[in-house]
Amino acid sequence: MSEIGTTKVLEDNLVTLRRTSGLGGYLRAIGAIVWKDLAAELRSRELLGAMLVFALLVVLIFNFALELDIRTRETVTSGVLWVTFAFAGTLGLNRSMAVEKDRGCLDGLLLAPVDRSALYFGKALGNLVFMLIVEAIVLPLYSVLYNTNLFQPGLLAVILLGSIGYVAVGTLLSSMAVQARTRDVLLPILLFPVVLPVLVPAVKASNGFLLGFEMAEIWSWLNLLIVYDVVFIAVAFMVFDYVVEE
Amino acid sequence: MIDVRGLVKTFGLKSVLRGLEFHVERGEFVALVGPNGAGKTTFLRILASLSRPSTGEVRVAGYRLPAQAAAVRIRLGVVSHQPLLYGDLTAEENLFFYSRMYGLINPERRVRAVLDMVGLQARRRDLVRQFSRGMQQRLAIGRAILHDPEILLFDEPHTGLDQEAAAMLDTLLRDVAARDRTVVMTSHNLDRAADLAQRIDILSKGVIAASVKRTEIDPLDLPKLYRSVTHV
Numbered sequence: 001m002s003e004i005g006t007t008k009v010l011e012d013n014l015v016t017l018r019r020t021s022g023l024g025g026y027l028r029a030i031g032a033i034v035w036k037d038l039a040a041e042l043r044s045r046e047l048l049g050a051m052l053v054f055a056l057l058v059v060l061i062f063n064f065a066l067e068l069d070i071r072t073r074e075t076v077t078s079g080v081l082w083v084t085f086a087f088a089g090t091l092g093l094n095r096s097m098a099v100e101k102d103r104g105c106l107d108g109l110l111l112a113p114v115d116r117s118a119l120y121f122g123k124a125l126g127n128l129v130f131m132l133i134v135e136a137i138v139l140p141l142y143s144v145l146y147n148t149n150l151f152q153p154g155l156l157a158v159i160l161l162g163s164i165g166y167v168a169v170g171t172l173l174s175s176m177a178v179q180a181r182t183r184d185v186l187l188p189i190l191l192f193p194v195v196l197p198v199l200v201p202a203v204k205a206s207n208g209f210l211l212g213f214e215m216a217e218i219w220s221w222l223n224l225l226i227v228y229d230v231v232f233i234a235v236a237f238m239v240f241d242y243v244v245e246e
Numbered sequence: 247m248i249d250v251r252g253l254v255k256t257f258g259l260k261s262v263l264r265g266l267e268f269h270v271e272r273g274e275f276v277a278l279v280g281p282n283g284a285g286k287t288t289f290l291r292i293l294a295s296l297s298r299p300s301t302g303e304v305r306v307a308g309y310r311l312p313a314q315a316a317a318v319r320i321r322l323g324v325v326s327h328q329p330l331l332y333g334d335l336t337a338e339e340n341l342f343f344y345s346r347m348y349g350l351i352n353p354e355r356r357v358r359a360v361l362d363m364v365g366l367q368a369r370r371r372d373l374v375r376q377f378s379r380g381m382q383q384r385l386a387i388g389r390a391i392l393h394d395p396e397i398l399l400f401d402e403p404h405t406g407l408d409q410e411a412a413a414m415l416d417t418l419l420r421d422v423a424a425r426d427r428t429v430v431m432t433s434h435n436l437d438r439a440a441d442l443a444q445r446i447d448i449l450s451k452g453v454i455a456a457s458v459k460r461t462e463i464d465p466l467d468l469p470k471l472y473r474s475v476t477h478v
Contacts, residue, residue: 025349032346040334043373104328108389110296111330112347113320245312246297 029114033122055088078206093170097178120240124171154209162202165229172236201225247272247428253302264452275429277439280449286432323390327405329382333375348393364388380411400431440465450476
C-alpha cells in the first residue's frame with residue numbers, strides 16, 4: 001500500500017470472481033440476503049420486536065373480548081390465530097422492505113450480478129424465518145391463555161404452509177408497495193384481498209385439525225393451500241424482475 | 247465502453263430523456279452536469295440497469311441493456327447520493343455481504359484491502375449507522391469498487407458532504423480513476439466537474455446539449471457555456 005493524501009492506493013487489485021450465473025451463485029446470493037437480514041435484526045430487534053408485541057397484544061385482546069365456552073373457543077381458535085399471524089406478518093413485511101428502501105439498499109441488491117429472483121427468494125426466506133419465530137412464541141402463549149392444545153403435527157404443518165404462501169405473496173407485494181409514499185397503508189390494502197386464497201384454506205384446515213375432523217375432510221383444504229403456495233411462488237419468481245425495475 | 251444512441255425515457259406522459267446520444271471511451275472520466283430535472287439521475291440509472299429505456303440502444307462494455315443486464319452489472323460499480331449500505335451491519339459486514347453477492351473468491355483479503363484504501367480499517371467493526379456522512383460515502387465507494395469493476399458510475403457523490411469530506415472524496419475519486427477505470431459522474435458543481443473529469447457533458451432537457459474536453463476550454467468559460475445551453 002502507498003499513501004496518497006488521506007487515502008491509500010490499492011496495489012494488489014487482483015480480484016477473482018466466481019460465476020454468479022450458476023446455481024451455486026444463485027444459492028449463495030439467497031444465503032447472503034438471509035444472513036444479512038438475520039444479522040441486522042439480531043442487532044436492532046426492530047422488526048421481530050414490533051411483530052411480537054403486536055401479535056401478543058392481538059391474542060390478549062381476543063382473550064378478553066371473547067369470553068366463550070370451551071367448545072366455541074375451539075371453533076374460533078384457528079380464526080384468531082390466523083388474524084394474529086396475518087396482521088403481525090404485514091408489520092414485518094413492511095419493515096423488512098422499508099429497511100431496503102430507506103438507505104437505497106434495494107438498488108444495492110438490484111445491482112448485484114445475480115438473477116433478480118434470487119433477491120426475491122432471499123427476502124422471502126428471511127421474512128419466513130421472522131414469521132415462524134413469532135408463531136413459535138405466540139403458539140405456546142395462546143395454548144396457555146385459551147387452554148387449547150395447539151401442538152399437533154397436522155396443525156403445525158398447516159401453519160408452515162400458510163406462512164409460506166403468506167410470505168410468498170407478501171414479499172412480492174411489499175416490494176411493489178415500498179416504491180409508494182403511502183407504503184405503510186398500501187401493503188395491507190393490496191395484500192389481504194390477494195392472500196385470501198391462502199388464508200381461507202389455512203383457517204379451514206387449521207380448524208379441521210383442532211376439531212378433530214377426518215383427514216379426508218381436511219385434505220381438500222390442504223391441497224388448495226399447497227396449490228396456492230406453488231402458484232404464488234411461481235408468479236413471484238416470474239414477475240419480481242418487472243416489479244422492482246423502473 | 248459506453249455507447250448510447252437515441253435514448254428515450256418516459257414516465258407516463260412525461261419525457262425525461264429525448265433521443266440522448268452519449269459515448270465514452272475506455273479509461274475516460276466524464277462529468278455529466280445539468281440543472282435539476284435534466285435527466286442526469288434517470289440516465290445513470292439506465293446505465294446501471296436499474297431502469298429500462300423506453301426506446302433507443304444502450305451498450306455498456308459491449309453488452310446490450312436491458313437484455314444482457316447481468317453481464318453489465320458485474321462490470322459496473324455504482325455510487326449514488328444514498329450509501330446503499332445497511333446501518334445495522336458493521337462496515338466489514340456490509341462489504342462481506344456484497345462480496346458474497348458478487349461471488350468474490352477470498353473476500354477476506356479483498357475486504358481488508360478495500361477498507362485500507364478508503365481509510366476505514368480502524369472503524370471496520372463499527373456499525374455503519376454510527377458513521378458520519380463522509381465516512382458512509384467513503385465506504386460506499388469501497389462497496390462500489392469491491393469487485394474491481396471496469397466502469398464506475400457516480401451519481402452526485404458529494405451531496406451532503408462538508409468541505410473536508412468532499413475533498414477527501416475527490417482524492418479517492420482521483421485514485422480510482424487513475425487505475426484505468428471508466429468513470430461517469432453526475433454533479434451540480436461545475437468547478438468540481440472541471441477539476442476531476444477529462445470531459446464535461448452538459449445535459450439539458452433530456453439531451454446532451456454540449457460536450458467539451460477539459461483541455462479545450464478555460465474553466466472560467468464553463469459557467470458561460472453552461473448558462474447558454476441550459477438557458478439559466
